Amino acid sequence: MKHLRGTMALLLVFAIALPQVALPANHREAPITALDHKADITDVFAFVSYGSNQVPGTRPSKVTMILNVDPLLEPANGPTLFPFDPEILYEINIDNDHDALPDITFQIRFVTEYQLPSIYTSVVGFGDNGANAPGTSNLVVPPQIRDFDNPGLNLRQHYTVTMIKHAVPGTYANGNIGGGDVVTQLKNSDGSPFFAVPANAGPRTLDYPALLQQATYQDLNVPGVSVFAGTVDDPFWIDLGATFDTANYRTLASGVPGVLTDAEDAGPYVNGQNYASDTVSGYAVNSIAIEVPIEMLTSTGKIEQATSPAATIGVWGATLRPAVTIRRSPLPALFGGGWRQVQRMGNPLINELLIGIGSKDRFSMDQPVNDKQFASFFLDPPIAHAVEAIYGDLAPGALKVPPAPRTDLLPLVTYAAPIAASGTPAGPVADLLRLNTGVPATPFQRASRLGLIGGDAAGYPNGRRLFDDVTDITLRVGVGGVLIPAFNKFPNNRLGDGVNVNDAQYRTAFPYLADCPDGRNRRHVDPGEPGGGPVS
Amino acid sequence: MKRSWPLLIGVFLCAVASAQWPTQAQETLTPALQKIAAAKKAIESAPDRPQSYNQLAIAFERRAAETGDVSFYDHAEEALRKSFSISAANLEGQKIRASVLLGERRYQEAVEQATAVNKLWPDDVLVYGYIADAQMALGNYAAAEEAAQWMLNLRPGNIPGMRRAADLREAFGDADGAAEMLSAELVQTAPTEVADRAYVMTRLGRLQLAAGHLNEAEKLLQQAHDLFPNLPYTLEVVAELRRAQGRLADAAQVLNQLYLMNPSAEQAYKLAVALEREGQKNYTQSTYREFERKAWQAIDRSANANVELVFYYVDHAGKPQEALQIAKTEFSRRPNVYARDAYAWALAANGRLAEARKQVEAALEVGTRDPGLFYHAGVIATQSRDPKSGAAYFNASLDVNALSEFAPAARQALEKLASAPTIASAGK
Secondary structure (H helix, E strand, C coil): CHHHHHHHHHHHHHHHCCCCCCCHHHCCCCHHHHHCHHHCEEEEEEEECCCCCCCCCCCCCEEEEEEEEEEEECCCCCCCCCCCCCCCEEEEEEECCCCCCCCEEEEEEEEEEECCCCCCCCECCCCCCCEECCCCCCEEECCCECCCCCCCECEEEEEEEEEEECCCCCCCCCCCCCCCCEEEEECECCCCCEECECCCCCCCCECHHHHHHHCCECCECCCCCEEEEEEEECCCCCCHHHHCCCCCCCCCCCCCCCECCHHHHCCCHHHCCCCCCCCCCCCEEEEEEEEEEHHHCCCCCCCCCCCCHHHEEEEEEEEEEECCCCCCCCCCCCCCCCEEEEEEECCCCHHHHHCCCCCHHHHHHCCHHHHHHHHHHHHCCHHHHHHHHHHHHHCCCCCCCCCCCCHHHHHHHCCCCCCCCCCCCCCCCCCCEEEECCCCCCCCCCCCCCHHHHCCCCCCCCCECCCCCHHHHHHHHHHCCCCCHHHCCCCHHHECCCCCCCCCCCCCCCCCCCCCCCCCCCCCCCCCCCCCCCCC | CCCCHHHHHHHHHHHHHHHHCCCCCCCCCCHHHHHHHHHHHHHHHCCCCHHHHHHHHHHHHHHHHHHCCCHHHHHHHHHHHHHHHHCCCCHHHHHHHHHHHHHCCCHHHHHHHHHHHHHHCCCCHHHHHHHHHHHHHCCCHHHHHHHHHHHHHHCCCCHHHHHHHHHHHHHCCCHHHHHHHHHHHHHHCCCCCHHHHHHHHHHHHHHHHHCCCHHHHHHHHHHHHHHCCCCHHHHHHHHHHHHHCCCHHHHHHHHHHHHHHCCCHHHHHHHHHHHHHHCCHHHHHHHHHHHHHHHHHCCCCCCCCHHHHHHHHHHHHCCHHHHHHHHHHHHHHCCCHHHHHHHHHHHHHCCCHHHHHHHHHHHHHCCCCCHHHHHHHHHHHHHCCCHHHHHHHHHHHHHHCCCCCCHHHHHHHHHHHHCCHHHHHHCC
């Protein structure tokens, strides 16, 4: 004992003497996810579902939530392509009582199987009947992959979706299901597994649209719920190169870099075009989509009017990996449980553009309810000062940003107007994607890429749709301060990267995502190319 | 002038102590000395860069670890003062300051310093390590665990995190789990970091020793010694191994060598206990006197030997009241398992058995599987007329380590309990 105690001092001196040692919206946004691409969340979307023939004012009935991971997948990059990681626990969390704690969690896990272990690639297919060894009936290449039973889908993934309604708010963290939680395993009504759509290797190998259609599961044991997972077109768009060349945006018709003219800015999303290169064009991403009846998400179990405090929910995605814990079984783990969170995301670009580099991993791995520790970044974003300084040099006096504290940004990190109804508890400062489920979806043909600041009440930051231009919105709201009337003026309200639309067509029904670019013919639109805008 | 035994024979023993295993001459500078040289060179070429002084401070810290010489922390402090004079707010310097405070055992200040740095730089894994170290020393095990878990979560497989995990697993009684972490740490530690590798091997050796696997312990300690001769921590565990092997004179020799390297009160106490065990009565008394004198000099300092002084006053000097006073003060400063155990032991020596039992049981609740702790709990329970619990604790002490320094006393106590059924039944 005495020996041991004395030894502690020596233990300690040696311990302390150890060597001192992203975009679509969130790609590679923190040191740890820059290393762990599979767990890197690129985007989280949550919006009131809509249809191709949406009528204005239609009463909302469902919410679609999408969690995208694994950024900038080059669809030509075989042979193994881009499976989900079976060791990752993927989560979509919902707070419906405004305390920034999860009340409902969807957990998604994947299983990988190989159907042809001796084949050199994860997908292989040819024609209607495949190809035999010359002069024999020995099938060497299976037929084009048009369904999930085709052995040419060599690397095949299926997955589970578990819905957890938490019994005791505030007790859930790090993937551990607690006693009393209501756990529902979502299943196809016929008991068949959910398969994930592989990346689109090319037209010879597979019929991607057919697979996507089959992998859109809508006849489940829980009525009204739909699920989808697979590799799809990355729905985000941005001039990524310009953004991370210290906001070196292109000079367009306005003559001021990163400032759009009214004409460039105008119109609903469907009429938009790009004036600069979409760096993400031609790239894919792994996506998980879940559509749920609204009454399954609200605290009241009802579809609430937009004016009801109970209508607004908070959504965030998370990725978790198995954790090594200080206490091993049977000792009870006091902290962390069996999983460690690698990343979480609510609003786009928060960690990417607001959080300091020395805090990004802690932000990724901490719970939203603890975000008060990052409030200084939210309420005095360093990027606003950086952009202001750059413009001060480029065009003196052209851009003034609001002074700190930026309380105008509170709607992004608390339950507040104009998203949440009057009387909604603000809750703690927390990075959640807040969605007023009572606001009817805007018909796709009329929807503005600028969301709320474009006069479209169903768009970001009231939830987030695939086609919301969060780069421009963030520049205008986060940097320009346009939620403050005095700052809602030129050029603050025309800040933009010049990329206004996605390179691929979104679907107008669940899962809304566009087809994965095919690996043989994909195109990345670069500056100076047709549709890529200027180099300068 | 009359000199104490250790110093008289020290020169001789310095040569023979390492004869436990032949020591190869160190032809190259140790990693810490290399770092000191590099940092000084950097300062010469750019004296206005705080980073160079920070590196020098780190190098001095490492030298303290290599030698056991705490005066290197003074050098580290001096280097940091220069660093802050160039840039008062440099975060790297603030971080190193936390580790220097730890080395100086100024745990509360270290927690405050590290927490302040953590708020500004929450992704820095090592800062969580400093928080974990300091909280553990202060007896705040839950806070230490939380900080260490952040280390494992933020950077899975990081060496400082694995080391803290090993520390806490051991504190929570999970020796196998600690060994698992240390083994992983050893795999990841660069071959050039010989002092670090020797340290980890020594810890693994100590775990083997604690489990009664003397041959395995011997091999690991030999490897550690070959890798980095005379690492203080290795010598300390070697001394314990020699005692367990019954080589009491060798144990005393090694401890004397340690005392010569670092003539602190703590080392004096360990040496005195070893000499007493060996039967060196004269030298024992003079060394105890030396210990007591040094312990009183340091009694109000952060780096003190107060726990040793408590045990000395209770077990050797017959001064239970003094022991209790010191134990109470030390416990109020750092209520960790060891300070709590000493406090319980002092309470028992003063007849305050109910309080003693409460404290020793609270110490046991942490989970630490320490033969001394169980032995003390056994004595206190027996004295409290609970022989059943006493026997259970004595057996636990032997289960943890049948070759510990407490094992003979635990066996004797069990025999005594077995031969006194009336006492045993009185506790039922």
